[in-house]
Amino acid sequence: MxxxxxxxxxxxxxxxxxxxxxxxxxxxxxAFGTKVTLVESPDVGIIGVGExxxxxxxGFFRSLGLDEAEWMPQCNATYKNGxxxxxxxxxxxxESYYHPFNTEVDARTLDSFTYNTRARRTGRDVWAxxxxxxxxAVLSAKRxxxxxxxxxxxxxxxxxxxxxxxxGSVLRDHAKSLGVEHLERHIAKVExxxxxxxxxxxxxxxxxxxxxxxxxxxxxxxSIIQEALGEKFISFADxxxxxxxxxxxxxxxxxxxxxxxxxxxxxxxWAWDIPLTNRTGNGYVxxxxxxxxxxxxxxxRTHLGLRDSDVAARHLSxxxxxxxxxxxxxxxxxxxxxxxxxxxEATALHIVQATVEGFISQFEAGERDQFNAKIxxxxxxxxxxxxxxxxxxxxxxTQYWRDNxxxxxxxxxxKIMMTSWFRGEDLGATIAxxxxxxxxxxxxxxxxxAGYGTFPNDTQxxxxxxxxxxxxxxxxxxxxxxxxxxxxxxKALLQTR
Ligand SMILES: Cc1cc2nc3c(=O)[nH]c(=O)nc-3n(C[C@H](O)[C@H](O)[C@H](O)COP(=O)(O)OP(=O)(O)OC[C@H]3O[C@@H](n4cnc5c(N)ncnc54)[C@H](O)[C@@H]3O)c2cc1C
Numbered sequence: 001m002x003x004x005x006x007x008x009x010x011x012x013x014x015x016x017x018x019x020x021x022x023x024x025x026x027x028x029x030x031a032f033g034t035k036v037t038l039v040e041s042p043d044v045g046i047i048g049v050g051e052x053x054x055x056x057x058x059g060f061f062r063s064l065g066l067d068e069a070e071w072m073p074q075c076n077a078t079y080k081n082g083x084x085x086x087x088x089x090x091x092x093x094x095e096s097y098y099h100p101f102n103t104e105v106d107a108r109t110l111d112s113f114t115y116n117t118r119a120r121r122t123g124r125d126v127w128a129x130x131x132x133x134x135x136x137a138v139l140s141a142k143r144x145x146x147x148x149x150x151x152x153x154x155x156x157x158x159x160x161x162x163x164x165x166x167x168g169s170v171l172r173d174h175a176k177s178l179g180v181e182h183l184e185r186h187i188a189k190v191e192x193x194x195x196x197x198x199x200x201x202x203x204x205x206x207x208x209x210x211x212x213x214x215x216x217x218x219x220x221x222x223s224i225i226q227e228a229l230g231e232k233f234i235s236f237a238d239x240x241x242x243x244x245x246x247x248x249x250x251x252x253x254x255x256x257x258x259x260x261x262x263x264x265x266x267x268x269x270w271a272w273d274i275p276l277t278n279r280t281g282n283g284y285v286x287x288x289x290x291x292x293x294x295x296x297x298x299x300x301r302t303h304l305g306l307r308d309s310d311v312a313a314r315h316l317s318x319x320x321x322x323x324x325x326x327x328x329x330x331x332x333x334x335x336x337x338x339x340x341x342x343x344x345e346a347t348a349l350h351i352v353q354a355t356v357e358g359f360i361s362q363f364e365a366g367e368r369d370q371f372n373a374k375i376x377x378x379x380x381x382x383x384x385x386x387x388x389x390x391x392x393x394x395x396x397x398t399q400y401w402r403d404n405x406x407x408x409x410x411x412x413x414x415k416i417m418m419t420s421w422f423r424g425e426d427l428g429a430t431i432a433x434x435x436x437x438x439x440x441x442x443x444x445x446x447x448x449x450a451g452y453g454t455f456p457n458d459t460q461x462x463x464x465x466x467x468x469x470x471x472x473x474x475x476x477x478x479x480x481x482x483x484x485x486x487x488x489x490x491k492a493l494l495q496t497r
Contacts, residue, residue, distance in 0.1 A: 003366045005029040006213035006330075012187060012201060012224060013217030014040030016050055016164055017335025017352045019171035021215050023064055024356040026178035038175070039201060039209060041186040046168060047219060047336065049247055049316065051274045051281045052080060052261050052346035053159040055101050060353050064174060071170050073497045076276040077162035079145050079259045079490060081136035083345065087265040089394035089452040094129060097451025098260070099345075100136035102441050103146075105154040105483055109133045110443055112471040114428055117450045122424040124464040127473050128455065130447040138480045140260040144487040145494075152486040159346070161261065161274045161281075183209070187218075190228035197329045198224060214331045220319045222337035231328050233339075235321040239387045239409040241287040241400070242269050242342045246297045247314045249279045250304055257491040263344060264303070265393070267291060268400040270344065271303055277494055285318075285342055290400040318342060322379045325372040332359050339379055344389060347382050354378060381439030384414045385448070391418070392454050421449050 009025055011018050018038055026036045061071060071077070082100040089095060100106065113133040120128035131137045135156070139146060146158035176182060188204040201209045216224035225231045237243065252275065262273040269286030284300040291299070297313050300306075322339030326332060333339075334355050341347060355375055362371040391410065395401035410418070413434055420430035427449075428442045455461070464470070 003364055005032045005034045005363070006211075007034060008211045009034060009036045009213045009215060010201060010209055010211035011036065011038040011215040011217055012040075013219060013335070013337070014038055014168070014172070014182070015046035015217060015219060015335060016168055016171070016349060017337075018215075018217035019168055019175055020060065020349065020352050021217055021334050021356045022175040022180045023171055023178065024060075024353070024360065025215070026175060026180050027064060028360045030179055035181070036175075036179070037181040037183060037209070037211070039183045039185050039187060042184045043186050044219075046165070047316070048164050049245070049281075049283065050164045050343070050346075050348055051276070052161050052272070052343075054345070054347060054350040055157040055159050056350045056353055057160060058158070066170070066174060069497055071167075072160070072162070072494075073277075074170055075162040075166040076278045077160050077167075078257055078275055078277060078494060079147070080159040080161050080261060081140045081146050081259045083261045083263055084140070085263050085265075085389075085451060087395070088263075088270075088389065090396065091394050091453035094394070094451065094453030097129065097447065098131050098134070098137035098140060099444060099447050099451070100130075100134040101157045101159060102443050103135055103154065103157045105156070106134045106136075106443060108479070109476055112476060113450075114442065114446050115469075116471050117446050118424060118426070119464060119468050120450075120455045120461065121421065123456055123461050124468055125461045126464055126468065126471065128450050129453075130451050132473060132480075133476060134443070134447075135480055135483050136260075138484050139487055140258065142484060143256045143258060143490050144484060145259055145490040147487065147493060149486040152483070154483075158259075161276055163276060185209070187223065190224050192228055195329075196229065198228065198331050212330065216331055216333040216337045217335045219336045220317075220340070222323065222333060224331050225323055225326075225328060225333035225337055229328050229331060231333070232324040233319075233321055234324055235319075236341065236383055237320060239407060240320050240342055240383065240390070241289065241404065242285045243318050243320060244288045244293070244296070245283050245285045245316045245318060245343075246293070246300055247281070247283040247316065248300065248304070248306065248311050250282055250306070250311075252277070252279055256489070257494065259490045261346065265395060265401075266299055266303060267398045268296070268299075271300060272343070283343075285344070287400060290398070322376065324376070326355060326375045327359065327368050327372055332356075338375075341379065341383050341386055344386050345382070351375075351378065351382070378439060380411065380413075381436050384411050384417070384436075385440040385444065387411075388414060388417070388445075388448060392449060392452050394452050394454070417445065421454065
């Protein structure tokens with residue numbers, strides 16, 4: 001270790017980001033004598049959405065020694081094998097597709113899938129819809145949990161759905177057990193020294209909270225990083241149009257619990273459906289430039305069959321983009337204060353985890369610039385993948401979808417990716433050249449582009465000749481069906497917990 005951990009760390013904010021940071025920091029540096037204090041306002045609530053994760057969160061809970069059988073029931077949590085995209089394409093046969101979490105067993109079928117998508121891109125009539133190629137899609141179609149029988153020889157990757165408030169409580173209790181101090185105070189001012197370091201947080205009662213290092217988890221305002229230190233915010237509004245959301249729950253489906261999130265395209269955005277054990281979380285993420293708040297709420301109610309229901313709706317604004325540098329002086333921004341890419345692939349908590357874990361290792365190595373560059377690249381890498389969903393959408397029914405499809409504000413990386421795909425080049429090799437698989441894998445990119453039916457028109461494709469080695473789809477169907485026999489019903493498994 002080149003640099004000793006800070007003696008006193010102050011975290012501003014007790015949302016999911018604040019409590020995740022508190023746990024990771026206390027876990028890593030508590031043994032070195034670092035004292036962590038988390039300050040949260042009794043007057044400002046947490047955002048409280050953020051109910052879906054990526055598979056990385058499994059590593060987070062494991063690193064804290066929190067067992068699924070312990071934390072999941074406390075948070076009404078369910079398993080997530082991936083995401084179903086519905087209605088993003090009008091092309092026949094491609095009205096929906098499944099984005100699986102990349103699992104070890106999928107390496108067996110990935111080559112066949114990428115081979116067929118390339119053949120289809122170059123005009124051959126072969127099967128190229130992703131859903132028949134990957135185990136998570138098969139598990140989800142049968143509502144099976146991603147927990148395999150003990151003798152299943154492959155590791156299976158999965159994420160979670162959970163109640164964000166309840167996860168906050170579990171993480172708060174765990175952080176306190178690691179020695180984290182919890183203060184309920186409203187911070188009225190951030191004191192910045194002449195050398196542009198944060199000196200202290202001042203409560204509205206005039207109390208001064210001093211520290212050596214400050215973690216800004218204050219939400220979209222970014223009270224330390226943006227307001228006090230004036231770090232530049234880089235908006236992504238030019239290529240991600242959604243800036244608002246309306247949220248409301250529905251009762252759980254009595255017939256079973258889906259082990260996946262659904263993302264259904266609506267007129268001016270998309271609606272999520274996140275199944276928990278006690279309710280389903282729903283929200284419509286939309287662009288206020290295309291639909292107003294009331295119309296968005298009505299559209300969501302209609303979509304959910306709640307037109308005559310008095311269930312309350314919550315309206316939220318989203319600030320989409322990132323701060324230029326996440327680590328400035330003696331402050332690290334984590335969570336919404338640091339940036340936000342809209343929730344389509346539920347990546348926010350994944351970035352929180354990557355930020356704090358990366359910070360811990362790079363603080364010790366004294367590599368601030370390298371850390372900031374890595375985090376910025378991660379945001380851009382994830383953003384490109386999300387932007388691609390909108391750019392290649394195949395809906396024509398509203399101006400919103402037509403404008404997204406015509407959007408020319410694409411990064412150079414995304415332009416190279418799309419050119420590679422449309423020219424029939426080897427997309428896997430392009431991804432490797434661009435070194436972007438660490439944000440989204442080749443499997444994910446192929447699923448996205450193939451899933452929307454981004455192929456030549458039906459009139460332009462011909463039956464394959466001898467130049468194609470046929471993929472035996474029956475064999476893949478059989479292999480995945482046999483794999484699925486090792487998994488049990490999702491709802492039944494959760495009820496045993
Ligand atoms: C519509 C929507 C859907 C989302 N879906 C997902 C998803 O599916 N998956 C995912 O990973 N993420 C999702 N997110 C993001 C996720 O909600 C956040 O990343 C996560 O909740 C972390 O938020 P936070 O802790 O940074 O901020 P917040 O939850 O806003 O917490 C801010 C904290 O700062 C405190 N605070 C603020 N000002 C002061 C002050 N002056 N003094 C003291 N304390 C103060 C507040 O009291 C609060 O405790 C979604 C976000 C939105 C908007």
